[in-house]
Amino acid sequence: MATPGTEIGIDTGIVYRSDCPSRPILDQIADKWSMMVMAVLDRPRRFNDIKRRLEGVTQRVLTQTLRRLERNGMIERRVLPTSPVGVEYSLTPLGESLREPFGHLYGWTVDHADEIRNCQQSYDRRLHAEQP
Numbered sequence: 319m320a321t322p323g324t325e326i327g328i329d330t331g332i333v334y335r336s337d338c339p340s341r342p343i344l345d346q347i348a349d350k351w352s353m354m355v356m357a358v359l360d361r362p363r364r365f366n367d368i369k370r371r372l373e374g375v376t377q378r379v380l381t382q383t384l385r386r387l388e389r390n391g392m393i394e395r396r397v398l399p400t401s402p403v404g405v406e407y408s409l410t411p412l413g414e415s416l417r418e419p420f421g422h423l424y425g426w427t428v429d430h431a432d433e434i435r436n437c438q439q440s441y442d443r444r445l446h447a448e449q450p
Contacts, residue, residue, distance in 0.1 A: 346390055351375060351383045353420055355407075359393065362408035392416065 334341075346352065351372070358371040369380055384407060387393040392413035398404035409417070427434075 343390065346386050347392060347416070349383075351379055352387055352392075353424075355380070355383055355387060356392065356409065356413055356416060356420060357424065359407060359409045359413070362396070362406045364404060364406050368407065387413070 354372050354375075355368060358368055363371075365380070365384070368384075369375060369377065372380065375383075384393065384395070388395050388407075391410055393407050394410050396406050396408070398406060
């Protein structure tokens with residue numbers, strides 16, 4: 319939680335130090351695959367179910383993402399007593415608490431996707447025109 323006076327857009331003179339404990343946490347939970355995994359965990363799911371829902375993710379990247387999220391307490395891994403043994407993943411209460419802010423961020427990206435693409439194309443045209 320931000321301390322008073324540290325809201326986005328307010329110049330408080332605060333320096334975001336390289337040893338700030340939030341940096342590795344943000345890096346680990348705010349990358350695209352972590353956010354997408356947490357989005358598809360609206361209910362407990364098995365590995366292959368998660369993989370099917372995330373087009374383009376490799377098995378290796380998904381495994382690393384799930385381990386990182388489990389280590390950070392965002393998801394829980396449960397071994398199922400089946401033959402062969404199955405594993406399912408679900409959000410913990412801590413992970414569940416991120417659904418709303420991640421949902422807002424996702425909604426923002428959808429709402430502004432066309433505008434951002436237009437900005438990117440404009441930038442690329444300018445950059446191309448400036449090159450000899």
